[in-house]
Amino acid sequence: MQLNSHNDWSPLREIVVGSAENYTSHDRELSFDLFFHENIFRSDWAYPRLQQASGSSVKSRSWEIKQRYVEELHEDVEALAGTFSELGITVHRPKPLAPNPEPISGFGWSAAPVPALNIRDNTLVLGDEIIETPPAIRSRYLETRLLAQVFQHYYDHGAKWTTMPRPLLTDASFDLSYARDTETTLGGPTEPIEDPHPSPYDVGYEMMLDGAQCLRLGRDLIINIANANHAAACDWLERHLGDSYRIHRVSRMADNHIDSMLLALRPGTFLARHAGIRDFLPAPFNKWKFIVPPEPGTGHFPTYDGDDLVLTSPYIDLNVLSVDPNTVMVNQDCMELVKTLEHEGFTVVPVQHRHRRLFGGGFHCFTLDTVREGTLEDYSA
Secondary structure, three states, rough: OOEEEOOOOOOEEEEEEOOOOOOEEEEEEHHHHHHOOHHHHOOOOOOOOOOOOOOOOOOOOEEEEHHHHHHHHHHHHHHHHHHHHHHOOOOOOOOOOOOOOEEEOOOOOEEEEEEEEEOOOOOEEEEEEEEEEEOOOOHHHHHHHHHHHHHHHHHEEEEEEEOOOOOOOOOHHHHOOOHHHHOOOOOOOOOOOOOOOOOOOOOOOOOOHHHHHHEEEOOOOEEEEHHHHHHHHHHHHHHHHHHHHHEEEEEEEOOOOOOOOOOEOOOOOOEEOOHHHHHHHOOHHHEEEEEOOOOOHHOOOOOOOOOOEEEOHHHHHHOOEEEEEEEEEEEEEOOHHHHHHHHOOOOOEOOOOOOHHHHHHOOEEEEEEEEEEEOOOOOOO
16 A cells, blocks of 8 residues: 555554564663663662763663563564554564674764664654654664665655655764753753764764654644754754645653653544643644543563663553554553543553563554555644
């Protein structure tokens, strides 16, 4: 079928499900620590800072993931793909990452690549166009190449295929202001990010934006902007899309992704972390119904050791995926959310995802909906 996806709720016909194969470690370096700073650097400094090397940028550190968690994640992701197939939805998959892959390199940096698991991040699907977005984490720089076969399939069937300008990702490419502003970070006081090391390749702040920062509401796109990197990428997107879409910038709803803060379940209804998110939204979307589930219970998550790197907040289970306007895929361990949605009249499809806090994503993150029924509509009337 031809690429066609304008929102997150229309009846789903085709989807890409990420791959967790050979996801064995996190490569901690400046870009990774900056991206996850709210969960890595709490006021108690739970995880050690990277050491600044003399005369060079911050050294990277490989943070190994226990093999049991690696195997269970792979098992859960494969079961997720199977659930979509059982629902009659066509499932596409990226190429798996090879075991023990060679590091990828840029000008002045190198990083160990990760598999194409959280595929919502580096791609934005708007109607019949695939837009590869500029990555913010060095280890994910080539991640969409593992999706090239899928993208080629849709291109061969008429889709447009665009790549936003790729950043150099030198230390000076990153706007650190959000990480340094303890008044605005959701996680409270965090350890400061060190000054970037200069490079002969520096060009200043570069475009960086993830698809998970964008809420697709037909002709309206709500985009979270937390730093100059996001703003520059949004400038490009506005120029590229022209009058086809209305882009609404929200300032610092989160440090980057908003799909564990706010998701549209159907026209007129949001799933939200808290009611205060309404104040971020432009009219008329701030008039939509807000479903705010109870606070997540700590008993729904595995207990991890001090050397297990926790990358997400307990709100990660808000990262649901709508199969259609009345059906939502939810983590089976989050019973408060399941009951809340059922009370609101939704049919819930429970799916297992045990280690979402270790791998930085939920069902919305792990998927890229490529074909949904419907056309480009205006929901702001």
